[in-house]
Structure formats: structure tokens, C-alpha cells
Amino acid sequence: MEIDQYRKRYEAELAKAAAADRRRPAAARAPAAGKRPSAAARAKAIATTPLDRDNLEEAVTELLAILRDAKEPRTVRTAALAVLAAGDFLGPRFAPVRARYKDALREIATDDVPELRERALELLALDKDPYAQEVLAEGLRRPQKALVPEAKAIQLLGYDDHAENVPLIRRVFRRATGPAREEALRVLATDPQSERLFARLLKDKSEQRSIRRLSASGLQSLNPDAFERAARRIVADEDDDDAIRAAAVAALTHGREARQKPVDPKLVQTVQQAGDTTRSRALRSATRRFLQSTEQ
Amino acid sequence: MHVEIRIPGADALGRVFLTWTPVAATARVVNPVGAAPVPITLRSVGSGGRVRFATTRTHLGTPTLALKLPASGKPVRFFVAGAFGRPSVSLGDVVIQAHRTRTKLLLGKKRCTVRVRKNAQSLTPAERDRFVAAFGTLNGAGAGRFSDFRDMHVSAATAEAHGNVGFLPWHRAYLLDLERELQAIDPSVTLPYWRFDQGAANVFTLEFMGVSNAVGSVQFAAGHPFTTWRTDGALGISRSPFFATGSPPPGLRTELQTIALGGPAPNAQYANFDVMEGNPHGSAHTSFGGFISSIPTAARDPLFFMLHANVDRLWAKWQWIHKRTSPDEVRAFAPAVPNRIGHHLPDTMWPWNGVTTAPRPSTAPGGTFASSTATTAPGLSPIVRAMIDFQAVGGGPALGFAYDDVPFEV
DSSP, X not given: XXXXXXXXXXXXXXXXXXXXXXHXXXXXXXXXXXXXXXXXXXXXXXHTSOOOGGGHHHHHHHHHHHHHOTXXXXXXXXXXXXXXXXXXXXXXXXXXXXXXXXXXXHHHTTOSSHHHHHHHHHHHHHTTOHHHHHHXXXXXXXXXXXXXXHHHHHHHHTTSOSGGGHHHHHHHHHHOOTXXXXXXXXXXXXXXXXXXXXXXXXXXXXXXXXXXXXXXXXXXXXXXXXXXXXXXXXXXXXXXXXXXXXXXXXXXXXXXXXXXXXXXXXXXXHHHXXXXXXXXXXXXXXXXXXXXXXXX | OEEEEEOSOOOTTXXXXXOSSOEEEEEEEESOSSSSOEEEEEEEEOSSOOEEEESSSOSOOBSOEEEEEOTTOOOEEEEEEEOTTOXXXXXXXXXXXXXXXXXXXXXXXXXXXXXXBOBGGGOOHHHHHHHHHHHHHHHGGGTSTHXXXXXXXXXXXXXXHSSSTTHHHHHHHHHHHXXXXXXXXXXXXXXXXXXXXXXXXXXXXXXXXXXXXXXXXXXXXXXXXXXXXXXXXXXXXXXXXXXXXTSOOTTOOOHHHHHGGGOSTTSOOHHHHGGGGIIIIIHHHTTEXXXXXXXXXXXXXXXXXXXXXXXXXXXHHHHHHTTOOOTTSGGGSOOOSSOOTTSSTTOBOTTTTOOOSTTSOSOOTTOSOOOOSSOOTTOSSOBGGGGTOTTOTTSSOOOSOOBTTBOOOO
């Protein structure tokens, strides 16, 4: 490709786009006096009006007012929250307004609109906000008080790697079904007391595939040697689910590399045989990757 | 008689990696027959990439180059660079051949790789699989070297890397450090970019960056290297797109709108361009829920690095189109506002500088910057200035990365 021509073409594209932007009418974020644009138009105007440093304080004040206003349409409030959350990525530039933003998130965490509630709680939980953690835990303890679905609450509590909520998650796991069980296992991968649980679930062929896959990773995290012993048995077992065997091989690959363990010829043979005898593309691909890793 | 082609920067196995930046190479005759100079023609062949040649350091290289090599064996210098638009698709897929000009007799050859960052949407399945395999290894089920990179992008480090003019240089260094670690695992790998202003249906698949379930936990195909992904002890990746992943997220500035931020030529300024930190950068992050939507957790998601590769590509493209590659050009960078160490051209960057006294964070994870056999830049403790002219348009060593759509142009 000729660079000079490439440059000319790109300059022409830039000029064309700039001309089109100049022709586009400015959209209003707030309703103009006497004339109310549609909610969709206002949401779009909010979403496409960035928080740049020149207008930051003024724009944040306006957006916080929209976010807090329960009479505003849901789409408009959601757009305001999205722009504020993006503004948080400005780091120190957002600092003068961050406290007001967090206060608004705590307020919205109990809003009537479920999407806003969930998003606000997530943004707070990502920041390990104690208020968010407390209301999420309370929702797990007393489901009638839950602000978000159980699986989501477990996931959000898991954003904090400190162990305060682990006993609660263990209890929730026992009663949970579906996605909440999976989310609980993700969090319990940091809990030494859950090692036996993971070993049992991994071994249990009647368990759901997703649960066994998570259990493989969980056991590996808590006791790499116990995982390796279990994984060898699973990989060698032609009657087991090929997806689980593939997950076990993938985990063995990364576990071996991370621990810089020497190559075990017996394990290599087992993995090789699994790859040679299966019709599963996933298992073949995982065994190929394992074998390549042993050659490096 | 044969011709030996030497390209500096080969790795321990003799493998050579090129980008679009011309590299000074040599060709010489070994075991000559007679005393007359040997006329040769250089060209490149192969299944994937291509290179171009020149006798000066220029972007105007040609597909072939005629040289006369002295029979004394004295090396003759030439320049070689990846042919823009023709990157490699696999390791060593370019062969530089030296033919005797008149007889076309093959006298020598050298294998190399034109290694540049590509659009994640257009990777071949093999390129995609090598990338995720290397990244999975770097994570090492939570026990790998990736944990250092995760620890570099945390709350305590926010002011090192965000909300100031050093945002773009710091992240350029961060990505390159990570990319070099990936290349230590698989040298064919580069960091692909997620072009967030276009649909990326090939990216959000079970085989690549995963598909989010209803709760926002990312699912992968069986055996995918990210099925063992772990950060901060917890399993998996939390990510919920607020858009249809076959389309771009709404509300983000397009590439052309972003490039226009700096103002029109010839007065485009970095001080105006870097408002892109808000939109599209921040807006791209928050087009998802989950790890990637908040600074302290964003780097727990491998997609973060592909998002930032696109942010860096946009800067690279702005630098190229407005010729803002020289750190001595005042409009290529801007004063730090507010004034803070780490955001001026001569400042060293945390954590590679190892400084842990205030106002720097109290720990410096990861040690010094990863080195590369392909280049000496930017050194073990890079300064902000070293991140500006990444393709070494102004001379000196390049940083050793490039984008498939941002050419080298002097």
C-alpha cells in the first residue's frame, strides 16, 4: 500500500466527517422551555455529550439531578448514569465531583428502577463500598429485602477479595440453584474451607457441567496437588464428559506452567492418549496446547 | 558462494521481528568466486507478510532492491521494513531472498516476521488461539506473572495513569510491557485491538473474549485457556455488555471524531486531543458492567488490554496524520494539569522506576520494564518522553510495536 495515497485518503475521510459533524444540529440534554423532546432523543443527547474537562462541574451537577429525579424517564436516567460512570475514568480530573457522584449512587441503590439499582450497586461494589456490601449481604440474609437477584448479589460481594462474606456465601450455596450456585462457587474459590466441596463436585458425574468446570478451577486454586490427582483421573476416564476432560487438561496446562513443574512423562502419556482417542474438538485442542507447553 | 543477510535484533533462536519502521540491515558475499562485485536483487516471498527495501531510512521502500556486493565480503547496508498492509500471519512467514540479478540464482535468504498489532475482529483463528493461549499462560490460573499487571492498575495508582496528560504515554508503556511478556511465551503474538466504534462479532465469542451469561459471568468454550482465568483469588471474569456485541456501543466517538478532537491541521494539539480520555475511552469502559467498568478492577478483564490497544492506536493515528511524533514538537504533548510528577516528558514512570515514596504509590509491582531482543528502547525504567515517537520517525530505536493501519512515515 502506498503511504502517500493512504494519507490523502484518510485526510479526505477526516474532512468529510468534520463537515458532516458541523451540519448536525446540537441536541438538548435538558428539556427546552415550551418544547419537550422525546426521552429517546434526550437519552441520545446525554450519551453523546461527553464530560470534558471544560464543562465537568456544571455537567455533572446537571447529570446528577437527572439521575436522582424519579420523574425522569428510565432511559434518560440510565444515560446520565452511564456518562457519570465514564467520567469516573478521568481519575484525578473527576475528583472534585466524585463524592457527590458516590452519594448519588448510594441513593440510587434503593431506587424503584431495577436496572438503575443494580448498576449503582455494581459501581459501588467495584469500589468496595461498605454501604453497598452491607445492603447486598442483607439481601442474601433476608431475601425479601434483596435489591438485586441472588446470583448478582453474590457476584457483587465477590468483588471484594476480603473474606468477611465467605461464611454467608457458603450458607447461600447450600440453598442456591442455577446461576446463584455458580456465582457462589466463583467466590468460594478463595475459601480454604471449601476445598472438600470442590473435590466432591468435581468428582460427581451427575453434577452440571458448569458446576464441575468451576469446581476444577476452584480445587486447583485451593489445593493444586489434589486437583492434579483428580484431573489425571478425569482425563484418563473415557466415560467422563469430554468438556470436563478438556477443562481439566486446560487447567493442568496453566497450573504446570505457573508452578514451573517439570514434565511428568506419565501425565504426558495420559493427555496424549486422551487427545488421540477422543472425537471432541475441544479436548483435542486442549491436549495439543498441553503437549506444546511441555515442549517449550 | 552465497549471500549472508543480517538484520539486527534477532532473538536467541535467530528469529527476526520487524514492524513498519525501517531497520538497517546488511548483505555480504561469503566464499566469493572471482574478484568482481556481485550484483544481487533483494525481494521477499512467503505465504503471509512482505517487506520492502530501501538504501535510505524512508517509508518509500520498494518490493525489490538491487545492490552490488563487493567480492571482499564487505557488508553493504540497506534498510528493510514490513510492507504496510502486509503483516505476517504466522511466525517467520516472510522470506527475504537474495538472487543474482542476471541469472536469478538464489544466493541467500533470511526468514523474518512482520509483527504488528491487528484488529481483533479480523484475526485468523490461529492468531486468535495463539493470543488467548499466551494470555492464559501469563495468567497461569491466577498464579502467573499477570498478577503484577493486575496490581499496576489499582486505586492507589490512579493518579499515575489517569486524569492528566500522562494518561496515554503511561498506558502505552503498560501495554508494551504486557505484550513483551506475551511474546516471551509466544513470539508470534501481538496485542490485538478492539475497535470499539465498529461491530466486533468475532471478538465476543466463546472461542475468543467470551460470551456473558445473564448474571454477567463470561463463558468460554471447553478447554479455552481463560476457563482457568483467576484474579484476586476469584474465578472468572465479570462483564455485561450494555449493547449488542455485533454492533458498536452507542454514544462513543467514532475514530474520525476522536482524531478530530485535537483540532484541524496544521494546528492539532495534544492538549485538545487527550480529552479522548473521557469519550471514547471512559465510555468504552462503561459500555459494560463488571470488572472493566471501574478503574481499580478494569485490568482483571483481559478485554481491558484490547480496549486500551485501540485507545493507543487512536493516539498513534492522530500522531501520524498530524505529524506529532516528535517529543520536541510542543503540540505533540502538553503541560501536566494539575502539575504532578509522572506526567512531564522527562519524568520516569511508575512502577517501572521502582519509586515508592509519595506522591507515588507505596508499592511498585512487577519490577523493571520487560526487555526485547528487537530493540533497546525504552529501557528498564522508561520516561514519558520515550513513549511519544514509538516508531522512531525521528530516528533512534523504535519501541518495537506498530498498528496494522498506522504507517511509518518520515
